[in-house]
Amino acid sequence: MVMNIKIKYLFLGSVMWILLSHNAFGQYQEQIRLHYSNEYGLGNNLFGFNLVGEYFLIDNLSFAPSATILFPATGKASAFNFNARYYFTEEDIQLYGLAGYGIFRRRYEHNPELNFDNRGSINLGAGVLYKIYDEIGLNFEIKVQPQNNGEVWLKLGMLYYIN
Amino acid sequence: MSKKLLLLSLLSWIVCWEGFGQEVEESAEPVRRGLAPTTESWNGLYLKFRLSDRIFWYQENHYRRRNSIANRADFIGRMSQLYNRAGFVYLFNDQFEVTVGPTLVWNFTPDPDDPNYENSTLEPRLWHQWLLTQSIAGVKILHQFRFEHRFKRDNFIGAEYAYTDRYRYKITAYIPLNKPRMENNTFFLAPSNEIFFETGKQQIDVLEENRVYTAIGYTYNNFMFFGGHMWTYGPTNNPGIYRNRHIIRLNIMYTLDFRGRRTPVTRSLPSL
Numbered sequence: 001m002v003m004n005i006k007i008k009y010l011f012l013g014s015v016m017w018i019l020l021s022h023n024a025f026g027q028y029q030e031q032i033r034l035h036y037s038n039e040y041g042l043g044n045n046l047f048g049f050n051l052v053g054e055y056f057l058i059d060n061l062s063f064a065p066s067a068t069i070l071f072p073a074t075g076k077a078s079a080f081n082f083n084a085r086y087y088f089t090e091e092d093i094q095l096y097g098l099a100g101y102g103i104f105r106r107r108y109e110h111n112p113e114l115n116f117d118n119r120g121s122i123n124l125g126a127g128v129l130y131k132i133y134d135e136i137g138l139n140f141e142i143k144v145q146p147q148n149n150g151e152v153w154l155k156l157g158m159l160y161y162i163n
Numbered sequence: 164m165s166k167k168l169l170l171l172s173l174l175s176w177i178v179c180w181e182g183f184g185q186e187v188e189e190s191a192e193p194v195r196r197g198l199a200p201t202t203e204s205w206n207g208l209y210l211k212f213r214l215s216d217r218i219f220w221y222q223e224n225h226y227r228r229r230n231s232i233a234n235r236a237d238f239i240g241r242m243s244q245l246y247n248r249a250g251f252v253y254l255f256n257d258q259f260e261v262t263v264g265p266t267l268v269w270n271f272t273p274d275p276d277d278p279n280y281e282n283s284t285l286e287p288r289l290w291h292q293w294l295l296t297q298s299i300a301g302v303k304i305l306h307q308f309r310f311e312h313r314f315k316r317d318n319f320i321g322a323e324y325a326y327t328d329r330y331r332y333k334i335t336a337y338i339p340l341n342k343p344r345m346e347n348n349t350f351f352l353a354p355s356n357e358i359f360f361e362t363g364k365q366q367i368d369v370l371e372e373n374r375v376y377t378a379i380g381y382t383y384n385n386f387m388f389f390g391g392h393m394w395t396y397g398p399t400n401n402p403g404i405y406r407n408r409h410i411i412r413l414n415i416m417y418t419l420d421f422r423g424r425r426t427p428v429t430r431s432l433p434s435l
Contacts, residue, residue, distance in 0.1 A: 036249070036265075049265050049287065069267060071287050071314065074321060109281065110321050135215045136251075158251060160214055162421075 027087045027094070030163070031056040035139055037157025039068050039079075043149060046070040046077055050155060060087045064098070074109040079153075083123055083143075094129040098141070104148050121147035127155070135161050198399070198406045202238040203229040205393075209416035211252075216422070219252035221262055232274065238411060245269040248290065262292040266311065272318045280318045288313045301344040303337040307357075327363030329371065345382070353378040353389060359397070372397030378412065387416040 035052035048070035056062045062085045070077035083100030099122070106117040125143025132138060141155040210222040224247050231240020250264020266288035272280040288311050295306040311329040316322045335355035342349045355378075359371035372395050380389025390413040399406050 038265075049267060069285070071285060073324060076285065133215055133218070136218055160220070 027056055027060050027062065027090065029056050029058050031062075032162040033062075033159050034162065035066075035157050035159040037139060037141075037155045039070075039153055039155045041070070042152040042154065044151060046072055048077070048079070050157065052157075052159075054085070054159075061085070062087070064100075072106070076107045077105065079104050081123055083125075085127070092131045094131070096127050096129070098125045098127065098143060099123060102143075102145055102148070104145070104151070119148045121145035121151075125153075129159065131161075137161065195403050195405060198404060199235060200407045200409055201230050201235050203227060203243060203408055203410040204238045205410055205412045207412065207414040209387075209414060211416070211418045213418075213420040213422060217254050219254065219260075221248075221250050221252050221264070223248040241273075241275065242271040244271065250290065250292075258296050260294050260296075262290075262294070264290060266290050270315075270318060279320055281320055284316055284318050284322075286313060286315045298344070301339055301342075303345050305333070305335040305337070307331070307333040307335070309333070325363060325365050327361050327366060330360040330362075331357055333357035333374075347382055347384060349382045351380050351382070351389075353380060353391075367400060367402060368398040370398060376412065378414075385418050387418075389414050389416070 033052075033054040035050075035054065037050040037052065039048050039050040040046070048068045050066055050068040052064050052066040054062050054064040064081075064083050064085050066081045066083070068079040068081075070079065079102060081100060081102040083098045083102075085096045085098045087094055087096045089095045102121050102123045104117075104119045104121070108115055108117070123143050123145055125141060127139060127141030130138045137159045139155070139157050139159050141153075143153050143155075145151045145153070205225055205227045207223060207225040210220070212220040214220055225244065227244040227246060228239040229241050229243040230237050234240060246266075246268050248264070248266040250262040252260050252262045254260045266286075268286040268288070269283045270286055271283050274280055275282070290309065290311045292310070293308040295308075297304050297306075309329075309331040311331070313327050313329055314324050315327065316324045333355055334357075335353055337345050338352045338354075339345050340350040340352060345351060355374075355376045357374045357376070359373070360369050361371040362369060374393055374395045376391060376393035378389045378391035380387060390411070393410040393412055394407065395410065396405065396407045398404070
């Protein structure tokens with residue numbers, strides 16, 4: 001009985017491995033992509049413009065630093081993120097998971113007690129790219145920042161596949 | 164008879180009273196008055212990259228200064244705006260293209276010495292543009308319909324954002340001077356006129372501004388150098404008060420076709 005369960009797990013594990021291995025060759029080392037997105041924070045209700053550069057260090061794994069300028073009602077806000085993305089699928093729909101570190105900066109306009117706030121947090125999230133043309137795609141992403149009051153960020157944008 | 168006289172007197176009195184009322188209303192009309200002209204300097208970088216047969220990336224970055232408070236004619240006395248506009252262009256055919264994208268403007272304080280002003284505020288916009296191009300005897304004529312959805316605020320500390328929609332139409336003629344048509348190494352003259360309308364809850368006047376701009380320029384490989392004088396005229400927030408500006412513009416445009424630069428990437432690991 002125990003042996004049967006082990007065999008089942010082994011079989012399932014093998015199938016998963018084959019599936020992942022088969023689908024994991026869509027993103028190649030040295031590929032570069034540029035993204036423009038609009039980003040929205042669900043908790044802080046902030047909207048902003050976001051730029052991302054993405055470079056594949058090895059196949060399937062990219063480094064994607066980004067900068068966001070947000071538009072609060074008063075004062076200023078911005079965010080900088082340094083994420084790694086791992087892609088699970090190739091072809092037209094490309095799914096990825098992300099992890100990294102983010103910095104959220106907020107400058108208040110008329111608050112003498114707290115003029116400036118700077119918070120760092122790890123980022124955890126996932127996203128999907130959809131290729132419209134050979135060069136142009138759409139990107140949707142969701143990420144959570146546990147150390148920034150559990151802020152959830154949604155991102156929707158376009159990207160250009162440089163190579 | 165006396166009744167008729169009474170009615171006539173009453174009617175004439177009403178008519179006279181209404182006429183008098185109109186006269187009072189007319190005299191309340193604000194008198195149009197123009198402010199003394201001010202000066203500014205706008206310096207712009209324009210980029211247009213062809214990403215595919217149909218799609219371009221378009222970008223403008225401007226560094227804008229305006230005259231100092233003490234001297235209306237010095238052009239560069241105060242920082243005015245950092246102006247960034249970008250978008251994806253879809254080329255339907257050689258005569259028609261549409262651009263959609265964001266704009267982000269830093270608006271700087273009108274008085275750097277006044278602590279009641281924020282040094283700079285952000286003005287985000289979404290914009291789209293419908294551009295029609297025609298050629299007549301070597302002259303290239305552009306009809307530019309541009310629509311901007313703006314979130315703008317004053318630089319006063321604590322001022323609130325106001326949403327407005329802006330509608331712009333510009334007609335530009337590119338007139339080649341040393342060649343039969345616009346091509347490489349062409350000196351050209353480019354007169355244009357652009358009219359701005361703006362609507363929003365706090366807008367007093369729908370007409371925002373008119374800009375008359377005459378540029379001279381030169382095309383050199385991927386570059387276009389152009390600049391000139393622009394005169395603007397339009398209402399202010401005070402009813403009946405109009406402003407006008409003399410602006411010197413200097414610009415560089417750089418275009419690049421990425422289609423030939425997309426190198427194939429080889430897989431670093433064999434596929435299963």
